[in-house]
Amino acid sequence: MDGTFGALLKKFCLEGSVLGLKYFYLYPDRISRCFWTLTMLLTLCTACILSLLLYYRFDEMPTRITIENQYKSLHNLPYPAITICSPNQATISAMDHFNKTLVDGNLTLDLKKVVSQLLRFNFGTSLLEKINTNELKYLQDLIEANRYSALDVMSLLPQRCDRFLKRCIFQRKIYPCNVLFDSILTQYGMCCIFNSIYYFKQKNRNERKANFVKFKATKTGFENSLTVVTDYDPEDALEGTVLLAGSSGVMFTDWTEFPADYEASFVHPNTESFHHLYGIYTYCSEDVLRLPVSSRKCYFTKEVTLPYFREYHNSDCNLACFVMEVEDQCHCTMLYVPRVNAHRACNITSLVCIANVKTQISKWYQRCKLCLRDCVSRRYRADLILGNLDAMEHLHFNPYTGIVFNRSTSIMHFFFPRSVYVTQKQETVISLISLTSNLGGVFGLCLGCSFISLIEMWFYIYMAIKGFIRKQLNIRHDRQRVGYFN
Numbered sequence: 509m510d511g512t513f514g515a516l517l518k519k520f521c522l523e524g525s526v527l528g529l530k531y532f533y534l535y536p537d538r539i540s541r542c543f544w545t546l547t548m549l550l551t552l553c554t555a556c557i558l559s560l561l562l563y564y565r566f567d568e569m570p571t572r573i574t575i576e577n578q579y580k581s582l583h584n585l586p587y588p589a590i591t592i593c594s595p596n597q598a599t600i601s602a603m604d605h606f607n608k609t610l611v612d613g614n615l616t617l618d619l620k621k622v623v624s625q626l627l628r629f630n631f632g633t634s635l636l637e638k639i640n641t642n643e644l645k646y647l648q649d650l651i652e653a654n655r656y657s658a659l660d661v662m663s664l665l666p667q668r669c670d671r672f673l674k675r676c677i678f679q680r681k682i683y684p685c686n687v688l689f690d691s692i693l694t695q696y697g698m699c700c701i702f703n704s705i706y707y708f709k710q711k712n713r714n715e716r717k718a719n720f721v722k723f724k725a726t727k728t729g730f731e732n733s734l735t736v737v738t739d740y741d742p743e744d745a746l747e748g749t750v751l752l753a754g755s756s757g758v759m760f761t762d763w764t765e766f767p768a769d770y771e772a773s774f775v776h777p778n779t780e781s782f783h784h785l786y787g788i789y790t791y792c793s794e795d796v797l798r799l800p801v802s803s804r805k806c807y808f809t810k811e812v813t814l815p816y817f818r819e820y821h822n823s824d825c826n827l828a829c830f831v832m833e834v835e836d837q838c839h840c841t842m843l844y845v846p847r848v849n850a851h852r853a854c855n856i857t858s859l860v861c862i863a864n865v866k867t868q869i870s871k872w873y874q875r876c877k878l879c880l881r882d883c884v885s886r887r888y889r890a891d892l893i894l895g896n897l898d899a900m901e902h903l904h905f906n907p908y909t910g911i912v913f914n915r916s917t918s919i920m921h922f923f924f925p926r927s928v929y930v931t932q933k934q935e936t937v938i939s940l941i942s943l944t945s946n947l948g949g950v951f952g953l954c955l956g957c958s959f960i961s962l963i964e965m966w967f968y969i970y971m972a973i974k975g976f977i978r979k980q981l982n983i984r985h986d987r988q989r990v991g992y993f994n
Contacts, residue, residue: 516972574935579928585787587723587734588888589704590922591767592689593757596667596740597697598623598749606664612653622647623665624749627697628859639860648856658855659713659843666698667740673700674911677735679727682907688734693844694767695827696757702734703763706846714846716818722763725924730782733923737908740777740916756918758783760888761823764809766846768823773892780919784891787929792883795936806883806934816845825879830865837865883934890922 521529529548532541607619622643651661673685689700690707693714701707703723709715742750755774759767775781796804801811812820814828831842838861840854854862897913900906908919 516975574933576931576933578931580789580931582725582728582787582924582927582929585725585789585924585929586763586886587703587725588760588785589763589765589767590702590734591692591694591699591704591757591759591761592673592701592736592738592920593694593696593699593759594667594672594738594740595751595754595756596672596742596745596749597627597751598665598746599667599741599744600746601744602665602667603746606661610650610654615650617643617646617650619647620746624746625859626662626665626856627749627751628863639863641857641860644856644859651856657850657853659848659850659853660711661856662843663693663698663708663711667744668698669700672738672740673736674739674917675735675737675908677733677907678723679732679734685736692767695842695844696769697751699757699767701767704761704767705764706766713848713850714844716846720763728924728927730921730923730925733921735907736920736922737911738918738920739914742916754916756920758890758920760785760890762821762886762888764819765821766817766824766827768827770823771888771890773890775892775918775920776894777916777918778897778914780895780897781921782893782895783920783922784893784925785922786889786891786926787924788887788889788932789929790882790885790887790932790934793933793935796883796934799936801880804883804934806881808883816847820882822879822881822885826876829873829876829879834862834865837861 518533521532522534532544535541535544603619603623622640625639625644628639648658651657669689669691670686673689676683676685676688678688685700689702690704691710692699692701692704692706692708698708705717705720705722706714707717738756740750740754740756742754752774754777756777757769758773758775759769760771761768773783792804792806801807807820809819809821812825814820814824816828816831817824827845831845834840834842834854838854838858840858841848841852842862843853897917897919900908900913911917
């Protein structure tokens with residue numbers, strides 16, 4: 509083989525797998541060579557642009573979440589934290605008890621008129637009643653004179669769980685409701701929560717349980733459900749304070765998260781509701797674990813420490829955004845955050861400021877862009893089916909004996925209808941294999957070259973170097989031989 513560069517280039521163009529190069533020698537006239545030069549340059553630019561767009565696509569969304577074909581067994585999947593909120597957040601009995609404990613201050617204040625305004629702590633501008641700032645100031649002075657705080661009042665007035673929950677049945681066994689449920693102060697008032705690490709420490713604040721043992725799903729079906737009978741007792745509610753037309757709010761979260769309403773429903777009174785629970789577990793591949801936060805666009809639980817909540821969860825981060833905005837604007841902390849400092853907790857006169865912050869959600873929610881989703885998470889979806897209580901007297905087996913059913917009574921059943929749950933895997937959009945395949949497709953489409961073309965290029969480069977070295981050795985050998993004859 510002739511080792512000159514020109515000869516090797518000609519053989520590469522004519523015999524190589526890059527299709528367009530052979531036309532430089534098959535049609536050696538100037539016009540043909542200009543045409544094929546322009547064509548090869550344009551196709552090379554097209555291939556580079558497509559490769560650049562492929563990189564931008566990866567940079568914009570480097571990972572994707574796919575639903576796996578194989579289901580996981582439900583056995584030992586933790587139950588969700590189920591939060592049930594009574595619509596009766598201001599009871600007459602609690603207000604009368606509170607009124608009897610007042611001994612100092614302006615005792616002529618009409619508490620029934622003022623107390624209803626306190627619901628704005630939880631529902632903000634959704635209540636139509638106008639805030640009377642003078643009455644709130646009088647009430648604040650009154651509770652301070654009697655050594656109370658706004659946290660004391662907000663935890664004292666709502667209907668207690670031992671009165672709201674009439675009967676609790678879990679996996680065919682009747683339990684005292686205080687064994688299964690704890691009280692918790694949420695953004696929707698005082699509620700009752702099942703299977704959560706958070707609870708309201710009586711006359712104190714929300715806390716995390718030190719040695720919490722979670723409930724796990726071991727059996728499926730309606731007969732193994734969690735059944736709760738509730739009654740919000742409208743006769744004991746202050747006039748005009750019953751919320752949501754008497755419907756009880758139900759929220760579903762992971763047991764490690766603070767109650768949030770991203771999966772919630774409302775149960776009407778005088779109904780029997782069936783909540784079909786479905787678990788969804790999301791995890792990450794090994795490739796995603798090695799990606800930086802800017803690429804995977806999610807946080808792991810231990811990666812970020814949230815104020816008040818310690819571990820990171822997206823729902824907790826969204827709630828912390830609002831809490832921090834209240835701290836910036838109103839210079840106080842919302843009452844329901846865990847381990848709230850009593851000296852920093854908002855008082856009753858902060859209601860106006862808190863209501864204004866809620867109306868400016870478009871401004872402060874910008875900081876929540878930093879609340880990335882969870883890399884590893886458990887989510888629960890609940891499908892709700894409602895029925896009435898008209899056939900209660902015809903039950904063959906009645907586990908509700910001794911309970912007086914009123915128009916305000918509800919029965920709720922929570923259960924997993926299936927023995928499996930869905931798993932989702934977050935993985936990279938482009939792996940090394942898919943990247944190689946995509947680049948091969950792009951350059952094969954535009955230039956007609958392949959991996960063999962790269963090997964041919966390296967082979968002809970090797971032959972050119974080999975020919976150059978052999979030529980230099982021959983020249984040196986000829987010089988030495990001439991000197992010998994001389």
